[in-house]
Amino acid sequence: MSDLVRFGVAMERALLERFDERIARKGYENRSEALRDLIRADLLRDAWDRGGEGVATITLVYDASVREVTERIHAIQREAGDRVISSMHTHLGKERCLEVIVARGSSARLRALADRLLGLRGVLSGEMVAAAAEP
Amino acid sequence: MSDLVRFGVAMERALLERFDERIARKGYENRSEALRDLIRADLLRDAWDRGGEGVATITLVYDASVREVTERIHAIQREAGDRVISSMHTHLGKERCLEVIVARGSSARLRALADRLLGLRGVLSGEMVAAAAEP
Amino acid sequence: MSDLVRFGVAMERALLERFDERIARKGYENRSEALRDLIRADLLRDAWDRGGEGVATITLVYDASVREVTERIHAIQREAGDRVISSMHTHLGKERCLEVIVARGSSARLRALADRLLGLRGVLSGEMVAAAAEP
Amino acid sequence: MSDLVRFGVAMERALLERFDERIARKGYENRSEALRDLIRADLLRDAWDRGGEGVATITLVYDASVREVTERIHAIQREAGDRVISSMHTHLGKERCLEVIVARGSSARLRALADRLLGLRGVLSGEMVAAAAEP
Numbered sequence: 001m002s003d004l005v006r007f008g009v010a011m012e013r014a015l016l017e018r019f020d021e022r023i024a025r026k027g028y029e030n031r032s033e034a035l036r037d038l039i040r041a042d043l044l045r046d047a048w049d050r051g052g053e054g055v056a057t058i059t060l061v062y063d064a065s066v067r068e069v070t071e072r073i074h075a076i077q078r079e080a081g082d083r084v085i086s087s088m089h090t091h092l093g094k095e096r097c098l099e100v101i102v103a104r105g106s107s108a109r110l111r112a113l114a115d116r117l118l119g120l121r122g123v124l125s126g127e128m129v130a131a132a133a134e135p
Numbered sequence: 136m137s138d139l140v141r142f143g144v145a146m147e148r149a150l151l152e153r154f155d156e157r158i159a160r161k162g163y164e165n166r167s168e169a170l171r172d173l174i175r176a177d178l179l180r181d182a183w184d185r186g187g188e189g190v191a192t193i194t195l196v197y198d199a200s201v202r203e204v205t206e207r208i209h210a211i212q213r214e215a216g217d218r219v220i221s222s223m224h225t226h227l228g229k230e231r232c233l234e235v236i237v238a239r240g241s242s243a244r245l246r247a248l249a250d251r252l253l254g255l256r257g258v259l260s261g262e263m264v265a266a267a268a269e270p
Numbered sequence: 271m272s273d274l275v276r277f278g279v280a281m282e283r284a285l286l287e288r289f290d291e292r293i294a295r296k297g298y299e300n301r302s303e304a305l306r307d308l309i310r311a312d313l314l315r316d317a318w319d320r321g322g323e324g325v326a327t328i329t330l331v332y333d334a335s336v337r338e339v340t341e342r343i344h345a346i347q348r349e350a351g352d353r354v355i356s357s358m359h360t361h362l363g364k365e366r367c368l369e370v371i372v373a374r375g376s377s378a379r380l381r382a383l384a385d386r387l388l389g390l391r392g393v394l395s396g397e398m399v400a401a402a403a404e405p
Numbered sequence: 406m407s408d409l410v411r412f413g414v415a416m417e418r419a420l421l422e423r424f425d426e427r428i429a430r431k432g433y434e435n436r437s438e439a440l441r442d443l444i445r446a447d448l449l450r451d452a453w454d455r456g457g458e459g460v461a462t463i464t465l466v467y468d469a470s471v472r473e474v475t476e477r478i479h480a481i482q483r484e485a486g487d488r489v490i491s492s493m494h495t496h497l498g499k500e501r502c503l504e505v506i507v508a509r510g511s512s513a514r515l516r517a518l519a520d521r522l523l524g525l526r527g528v529l530s531g532e533m534v535a536a537a538a539e540p
Contacts, residue, residue: 003148010167011174013138019174022181027524032145037523038173039146039154040530046157049381055497057464057505061537088493090507092460098536100462100505102495111319118442119432125445127534131503132466162389172388175395184516190362192329192370196402223358225372227325233401235327235370237360246454253307254297260310262399266368267331273418280437281444283408289444292451302415308443309416309424316427 047133055132058101058114065095066122182268190267193236200230201257317403325402328371335365336392452538460537463506470500471527
């Protein structure tokens with residue numbers, strides 16, 4: 001947060017009032033904080049769309065009673081090597097499990113990793129979401 | 136655009152530089168313009184998520200050779216009455232047609248209208264997208 | 271719709287019951303129709319993500335009182351030439367207008383076209399949505 | 406996976422061929438598996454849009470050098486009580502950290518929880534994604 005610069009922004013009063021209500025409802029402390037977050041989210045979407053490097057979370061829900069599904073999920077992560085940074089396992093009740101994998105790489109490679117996991121028998125649903133662009 | 140106010144924003148230099156590159160690439164004339172658009176898009180998503188009134192476009196691709204599909208698409212629009220503001224028909228080649236419908240109402244009612252259209256036999260794909268919150 | 275094939279699908283009874291409720295609510299006439307639509311939507315997302323050719327709608331909301339915004343929106347469409355198939359203009363009240371543009375091309379080129387339009391002064395919000403992959 | 410039923414689906418040959426290519430590329434073992442996943446994803450989006458109960462992951466990227474941000478992220482999770490099932494912390498380098506939180510509840514309540522976290526000073530970006538509908 002070191003090197004801060006300041007600049008001025010012009011805006012219609014009505015738009016600014018609606019934005020101020022919105023950020024109060026979201027609990028932001030000030031407009032700069034809220035605007036920085038909007039900008040970061042926009043840059044992240046853009047970097048990701050253009051195939052940039054980033055960090056993503058892959059969330060899988062699976063049925064642990066299906067033969068070998070747990071082993072296969074782990075094997076695919078091991079093969080991915082450095083790309084997988086960490087993972088977390090959560091029981092959702094009975095045989096349903098949720099696995100969150102944090103991985104780093106290009107959007108295309110992470111998409112391919114997610115597809116392999118989602119294609120496994122026993123994996124019920126899943127989603128990949130970009131979390132951060134590489135600095 | 137009448138009643139303009141100005142305010143200051145603080146931001147890390149590195150973030151601002153990346154944002155300036157992004158808005159140059161998108162052809163924005165200045166930062167205020169780009170920030171206003173980010174804010175409007177955020178307010179629109181929020182209004183829509185909370186069930187607010189708005190204007191949406193429903194885009195359908197359909198196979199005009201399927202019996203009665205064109206008639207049914209028009210009948211559903213007529214039944215929707217005031218909610219449908221305008222519509223446009225475009226030929227995509229051979230029997231494939233694209234219909235864009237601009238409609239106004241709550242997100243739930245527009246969702247229901249879109250679902251009826253998408254469920255018709257002969258409608259191949261479709262999407263609804265929020266275009267504007269009601270002022 | 272000429273060349274139909276049939277195949278069998280196996281599914282847990284509970285999942286199928288929830289799907290049947292869902293498609294009844296959406297007004298589908300039968301499961302095959304609903305499954306074909308899910309498959310088409312999935313193929314479209316995939317083609318689009320991989321940079322394929324397609325047809326998209328670009329929806330813009332703009333303030334027609336801003337100097338030259340209408341002219342610029344039309345000029346950009348003319349420059350895009352063949353890529354723009356059709357467009358529709360709708361008044362939303364007072365000075366707010368909505369323009370829907372149907373265009374064809376690669377996702378990258380259509381993204382660039384949408385960005386140019388969204389970057390114009392007076393364009394308040396907008397969205398691009400893939401409507402169909404090229405056959 | 407106990408109680409399986411079988412049913413027939415009719416589809417244009419060309420559509421089925423493109424789907425078969427797609428599922429081969431994604432590594433699915435068979436069509437039924439791929440169709441079940443498309444149906445589950447559709448039911449999940451629908452349940453979530455209609456305010457249903459579910460499990461979601463909230464992913465935050467934050468700057469751990471910002472005063473008290475770590476404490477606040479943990480305090481909000483504690484206040485959420487039962488709703489938070491598990492969380493995982495990952496270092497992304499220097500001061501950047503990623504926190505994934507798995508939580509359960511209605512989409513509105515989880516949205517509010519995510520908004521509180523995203524509004525904290527020091528939280529740089531974040532995203533909530535629905536992972537599973539409640540059975």
